[in-house]
Amino acid sequence: MSIEKLDTQRKRRASAVGSRMEDVASLAGVSMITVSRAINTPDKVSLATRKRVEAAIRKCGYVPNLTAGSLASNKSRIVAAIVPTIDNSIFAETIRGLSETLAAGGYQLLLGQTGYDEHNEEAMVAAFLGRRVDGIVVTGIDHSALTRKRLRQAGIPVVETWDLTDRPIDMVAGFSNVGAGHAMARYLLAKGHRRLGFAGGADGRTRARLTGFMAAIHATRGAHLQQVLLPAGTSFHGGREALAALLDLDSSLDAVFLSNDALAVGALMECARRRIRVPQELAIAGFADLDIAAEIEPALTTVQVGSRKIGEQAGQMLLARLAGQTVNNPIRDLGFAVVPRASA
Amino acid sequence: MSIEKLDTQRKRRASAVGSRMEDVASLAGVSMITVSRAINTPDKVSLATRKRVEAAIRKCGYVPNLTAGSLASNKSRIVAAIVPTIDNSIFAETIRGLSETLAAGGYQLLLGQTGYDEHNEEAMVAAFLGRRVDGIVVTGIDHSALTRKRLRQAGIPVVETWDLTDRPIDMVAGFSNVGAGHAMARYLLAKGHRRLGFAGGADGRTRARLTGFMAAIHATRGAHLQQVLLPAGTSFHGGREALAALLDLDSSLDAVFLSNDALAVGALMECARRRIRVPQELAIAGFADLDIAAEIEPALTTVQVGSRKIGEQAGQMLLARLAGQTVNNPIRDLGFAVVPRASA
DNA sequence: ACGCGCGATGTTAGCGCTAACATGATGCCT
DNA sequence: AGGCATCATGTTAGCGCTAACATCGCGCGT
Numbered sequence: 033m034s035i036e037k038l039d040t041q042r043k044r045r046a047s048a049v050g051s052r053m054e055d056v057a058s059l060a061g062v063s064m065i066t067v068s069r070a071i072n073t074p075d076k077v078s079l080a081t082r083k084r085v086e087a088a089i090r091k092c093g094y095v096p097n098l099t100a101g102s103l104a105s106n107k108s109r110i111v112a113a114i115v116p117t118i119d120n121s122i123f124a125e126t127i128r129g130l131s132e133t134l135a136a137g138g139y140q141l142l143l144g145q146t147g148y149d150e151h152n153e154e155a156m157v158a159a160f161l162g163r164r165v166d167g168i169v170v171t172g173i174d175h176s177a178l179t180r181k182r183l184r185q186a187g188i189p190v191v192e193t194w195d196l197t198d199r200p201i202d203m204v205a206g207f208s209n210v211g212a213g214h215a216m217a218r219y220l221l222a223k224g225h226r227r228l229g230f231a232g233g234a235d236g237r238t239r240a241r242l243t244g245f246m247a248a249i250h251a252t253r254g255a256h257l258q259q260v261l262l263p264a265g266t267s268f269h270g271g272r273e274a275l276a277a278l279l280d281l282d283s284s285l286d287a288v289f290l291s292n293d294a295l296a297v298g299a300l301m302e303c304a305r306r307r308i309r310v311p312q313e314l315a316i317a318g319f320a321d322l323d324i325a326a327e328i329e330p331a332l333t334t335v336q337v338g339s340r341k342i343g344e345q346a347g348q349m350l351l352a353r354l355a356g357q358t359v360n361n362p363i364r365d366l367g368f369a370v371v372p373r374a375s376a
Numbered sequence: 377m378s379i380e381k382l383d384t385q386r387k388r389r390a391s392a393v394g395s396r397m398e399d400v401a402s403l404a405g406v407s408m409i410t411v412s413r414a415i416n417t418p419d420k421v422s423l424a425t426r427k428r429v430e431a432a433i434r435k436c437g438y439v440p441n442l443t444a445g446s447l448a449s450n451k452s453r454i455v456a457a458i459v460p461t462i463d464n465s466i467f468a469e470t471i472r473g474l475s476e477t478l479a480a481g482g483y484q485l486l487l488g489q490t491g492y493d494e495h496n497e498e499a500m501v502a503a504f505l506g507r508r509v510d511g512i513v514v515t516g517i518d519h520s521a522l523t524r525k526r527l528r529q530a531g532i533p534v535v536e537t538w539d540l541t542d543r544p545i546d547m548v549a550g551f552s553n554v555g556a557g558h559a560m561a562r563y564l565l566a567k568g569h570r571r572l573g574f575a576g577g578a579d580g581r582t583r584a585r586l587t588g589f590m591a592a593i594h595a596t597r598g599a600h601l602q603q604v605l606l607p608a609g610t611s612f613h614g615g616r617e618a619l620a621a622l623l624d625l626d627s628s629l630d631a632v633f634l635s636n637d638a639l640a641v642g643a644l645m646e647c648a649r650r651r652i653r654v655p656q657e658l659a660i661a662g663f664a665d666l667d668i669a670a671e672i673e674p675a676l677t678t679v680q681v682g683s684r685k686i687g688e689q690a691g692q693m694l695l696a697r698l699a700g701q702t703v704n705n706p707i708r709d710l711g712f713a714v715v716p717r718a719s720a
Numbered sequence: 721a722c723g724c725g726c727g728a729t730g731t732t733a734g735c736g737c738t739a740a741c742a743t744g745a746t747g748c749c750t
Numbered sequence: 751a752g753g754c755a756t757c758a759t760g761t762t763a764g765c766g767c768t769a770a771c772a773t774c775g776c777g778c779g780t
Contacts, residue, residue, distance in 0.1 A: 054766080062729075063730050064767075065729075065730065065768075065769095066728085066729060066730080069729085076728080093529065095502065095505050097765090097766055098503075098506040098767095099446045099765090099767090100447050100735090100766035102735090102767090103441075103447050103736065103737085103765090103767070104734080104766075105768055106735070108443065118468045118472065119468050119667075120464070120667060124463050124464070124465075127462060128463060128489065131487070131489055132489075140488070140503060141486070142454075142485070142486050142487075143486075145472065158439060162442040163454075164441060164443050185394075268667050268671045298671055301671045304673040305673060324612045324641070327642055327645045328645055329649060397737065398737095408760095409737095409739095410760080412738060420759095422757085422759090425758080440736090441735090441737070442737095443735090444735070444737040445736080447735090447736080447737070447765050447766065448736075448737040448738040449738055449739075450765070
């Protein structure tokens with residue numbers, strides 16, 4: 033028995049380098065738990081002890097092993113976020129808002145990009161839950177049955193974003209895509225356009241925008257949705273191609289709604305190249321109000337949806353729940369607004 | 377003694393929900409290690425056993441706790457990446473390339489954004505090392521002494537990106553910013569421009585581009601670097617403001633080099649608004665060859681640097697090292713190329 | 721002087737998993 | 751038949767940390 037105790041060089045698995053909390057503890061002449069407290073809850077330790085521990089930490093170059101801490105405390109201080117892509121994209125702003133909000137609360141961000149593939153989402157959710165992340169943010173409200181089930185059973189706060197529903201998995205921060213599509217159609221119709229086109233990605237949110245867009249058009253005498261192009265990607269180049277394709281199919285279009293600003297800016301560029309006057313000959317409208325929308329010539333009429341705010345709100349809801357509070361309003365409609373500019 | 381063994385309901389800390397490997401093991405009638413092997417190294421387990429374990433996993437809805445696995449195996453299967461920002465940005469492409477390469481190798485990405493603040497970088501590196509990430513990718517080659525020391529001592533592969541040095545912390549994938557700045561100056565000078573301006577962020581890479589840019593100008597008779605504006609941000613709007621500010625200071629400029637394409641596109645837009653003919657009255661050049669550069673009217677002359685490839689290469693180097701291989705060429709010069717287009 | 725509360729610190733027992741070594745079964749060569 | 755790889759599976763002992771429950775000492779009211 034005591035032989036064992038004497039065995040200070042006891043068998044250790046190769047754990048690479050670095051000192052452990054035990055080393056710090058013995059250097060400071062305290063127990064491990066005191067070191068733990070000095071790090072995590074400094075006001076539970078007397079000032080003198082804290083100073084000694086801090087000195088020992090510096091001397092060892094100790095970096096706490098958060099993996100071990102997570103396992104013991106069942107808290108990871110990591111939040112995962114899953115977005116379709118961060119390229120040129122509306123989601124980059126959301127991620128920034130989220131990442132900054134979480135950082136302020138001491139949480140880190142594990143990022144996944146699905147490339148708009150539901151299959152990827154499923155795998156990522158599983159992997160992230162396996163990491164025992166403390167919370168998770170997903171894009172949209174369409175998820176596979178398995179994904180929904182896993183998220184519900186995980187017992188962690190979940191925020192769906194960029195859309196709205198009465199029955200979220202847990203919480204949701206976004207806006208009505210159907211409403212936004214509808215509003216844009218009404219705007220274009222009010223401007224007198226009657227021969228409308230639409231292009232966008234093939235995801236659920238784009239489809240919802242299209243649903244609203246169509247509904248308003250069908251309710252208007254003499255108005256027609258002449259052409260729809262899905263999927264059209266999310267790049268500037270894709271926007272040029274989409275516009276070209278739409279006009280090839282029907283050159284009589286008088287307004288086109290692109291379901292994101294990168295596409296719309298690309299469309300504007302194609303118009304410039306073809307010497308199509310915007311908005312006189314063809315009106316162009318985008319979605320999401322990226323930075324560039326206000327700057328381009330002609331300035332882009334678009335729908336402002338608070339991309340960054342979505343991330344911030346999602347972060348705040350998570351932080352509140354992680355702090356044990358009840359989120360009073362778990363379904364957050366952040367609204368949208370058609371921003372009239374020169375292009376439509 | 378045996379009383380203890382009988383205590384099946386032994387005291388457990390509240391570990392939220394979910395089943396553990398032990399549950400799967402007993403359901404499948406095997407030991408835990410067999411479950412572990414069935415999950416992580418399936419070919420070390422007989423087919424029949426594997427099938428039984430998989431069935432048990434499905435029945436329990438078991439999600440392996442990767443935190444526990446990481447602690448036990450001293451491998452996290454997470455790689456961290458630190459970039460200044462992912463907004464509108466050149467780094468978004470790098471992150472995508474990295475994230476996809478890593479995903480293919482079974483690694484996940486923990487993302488940090490510094491907002492171009494060295495202080496943030498230091499804190500993030502510490503936090504990520506605390507997570508015992510298996511590798512780390514940082515932007516640039518300028519890091520605080522403490523950060524460098526920590527990275528060196530961490531004993532994990534480190535890739536610096538978006539620049540080049542003979543003495544990397546570990547590995548580096550990028551290009552010569554000095555060389556790229558120099559090449560763009562030579563290009564503009566060869567086009568006959570002599571009154572040059574520059575604007576960009578205040579980071580080390582922009583300064584390196586400026587250094588090269590200045591060197592080429594100073595070596596040319598009659599050429600002058602009239603104005604330099606730092607920092608100018610990285611947004612389209614910032615580009616418009618930068619161009620306006622440069623022209624206010626010196627309206628005789630005949631070429632302006634903006635150190636990233638978002639700025640350059642903003643500058644083009646400001647020119648459009650002011651009815652300045654590009655490139656006849658003023659040449660505009662950008663950096664990084666974003667998607668939009670080729671699409672805008674006039675198309676943007678820029679420096680193509682393989683943003684995405686940087687991420688892919690960084691990912692490949694990490695994967696190789698994590699697979700225990702030696703990386704034969706740890707200093708990867710991915711080169712750059714001036715892309716002549718209409719704007720300069 | 722006594723007991724009580726409270727702040728500071730320590731002890732014990734895990735968190736859920738895997739490395740390393742051990743064991744057992746099978747086939748195959750000589 | 752004996753010995754020896756080889757494959758499949760099991761046992762033991764941690765990985766480095768923290769929750770939960772002790773314990774200790776001190777000041778304070780009475």
